[in-house]
Amino acid sequence: MGFKDLAMKKTQKTDSQHIPLAERMRPQSFDRFYGQEHLLGAGKILTELIESGHLVSIIFWGPPGSGKTTLGMMLAKHFDLPYVFFSAVLSSIKEIKEVMAQTEQQKKLYGKPLVVFIDEIHRFNKAQQAAFLPYVERGDVILFGSTTENPSFEVIAPLLSRTKVLVLKPLDEVALKKIIYDALTDEVNGLGQLHLTISDEALKLLLDQSNGDARRVLNALEIAASLTRGKEITVKEVEEALQKRILLYDKSGEEHFNLISALHKSLRNSDVDASLYWLARMLYSGEDPLYIARRLVRFASEDIGLADPQALVIALQAKEAYDFLGSPEGELALAEAVVYLASAPKSNRIYVAFGRAMKDVEGSPYEPVPLHIRNPVTPLMKELGYGQDYQYAHDHPLSTTDMETFPEKLRGRKYYQPGNLGFEKEIKKRIEWWEALKEKIRREKFGADSSDKKD
Secondary structure (H helix, E strand, O other), X not given: OOHHHHHHHHHOOOOHHHOOHHHHOOOOOHHHOOXXXXXXXXXXHHHHHHHHOOOOOEEEXXXXXXXXXXXXXXXXXXXXXXXXXXXXXXXXXXXXXXXXXXXXHHHHHHOOOEEEEEEOHHHOOHHHHHOOHHHHHHOOEEEEEEEOOOHHHHOOHHHHOOOEEEEOOOOOHHHHHHHHHHHHHOOOOOOHHHOOEEOHHHHHHHHHOOOOOHHHHHHHHHHHHHHOOOOEEOHHHHHHHHOOOOOOOOOOOHHHHHHHHHHHHHHHOOOHHHHHHHHHHXXXXXXXXXXXXXXXXXXXXXXXXXXXXXHHHHHHHHHHHHHHHOOOOOHHHHHXXXXXHHHOOOXXXXXXXXXXXXXXXXXXXXXXXXXXXXXOOOHHHHHOOOOOOXXXXXXXXXOOOOOOOOOHHHOOOOOOOOOXXXXXXXXXXXXXXXXXXXXXXHHHHHOOOHHHHOO
8 A cells, every 4th residue: 555545544534423523623724723823823933844845853742632633634734745643552663664664665656755643652662762763864754743741751862853842732712712613613524513502601611621622622512512402502511521620640741740849849939829739739630649748748858847847747647647548538638738838937958968968978988987986896896996985975964075976087067057947946056055065065174275186
């Protein structure tokens, strides 16, 4: 089968009643493609690409229903190029390679490269993606790939360097309204023969629940139309059609990291209400509540620390409460912890101090433990000086001594510098009190010039 035949096969008309409305209403020309003006407006990248007459390999990155596949098909049609469409979920790399192996000969025959569209290209592993490289490099194939995941993470660098990444945005209400109106009035491919209207309330609900996804809107509209007994689609039919909104979320994908980042940064910025929103968003999307609980525990240590030591206790108790109650009751404990953490005084001084200590350890990991603070667990160790001159703090009136506990090369290091918020003010006073007390002990032991003798 030649590529022209393949292209024709893709566009042959079948009984429209078996084709979903979203597929029937897929735009066939750029003037019916709504949204993505940042790509298709005057002087924008796709417009310039079309006007130049030179098509390149493209990765279309955007959320579901934003027009990735449609744009690829329209570009191939505009440039009058044969194309084949594969889904990385349903198609094996073997069958794709079998088609691509014929491309060099077919290009000589037709004088045109083949457009190979790979839907969900991120589903292919690195070795599978690398199989496309030689065909793209020779110009036998123009590769179109669509993905909902960040190509920086999911597409191999050699392939990225040979393609142009176009970022599609969720469709706005203006674009979605045009799509709905077209579907209601189109008598050939849409619902025009039913002569239906949609109430303002139903339209608002449909747009609010769309998540910027044209496919979701059209699927819901088609179901709502089938449920309508009169000539107007109402809120009741739209609610029934939508059932429960499914948010854009993939626990292993970019949105997972976007949402936990939003929660963490809202907590850090002491934005209580925004923090509650991102918590609700993650839970509603299906995130594991115990994963959220673990992140709250981390936040308590990293961003609050000793400014409010109770924060770590609250976070751990929330985790225990959820573990005990499960969903949905246990989720309230997470909400309680989020409010407490967001409203607590913030300090990253523990995080910074531990980082400084770790840097010293990494730079000189084998600094010997001073003999006097080693534990002489055998007679030989005691003979070698382990524990010699050790000063037991509780034997002294104020439970401290002037004994050095750092390795020799690190004496005098200061890692932790308390802040001035919350309980850290008290910690700062305590540290300063202990340091002053140790200095007093040194002075009493060695006289006024203790700085030269204490080492």
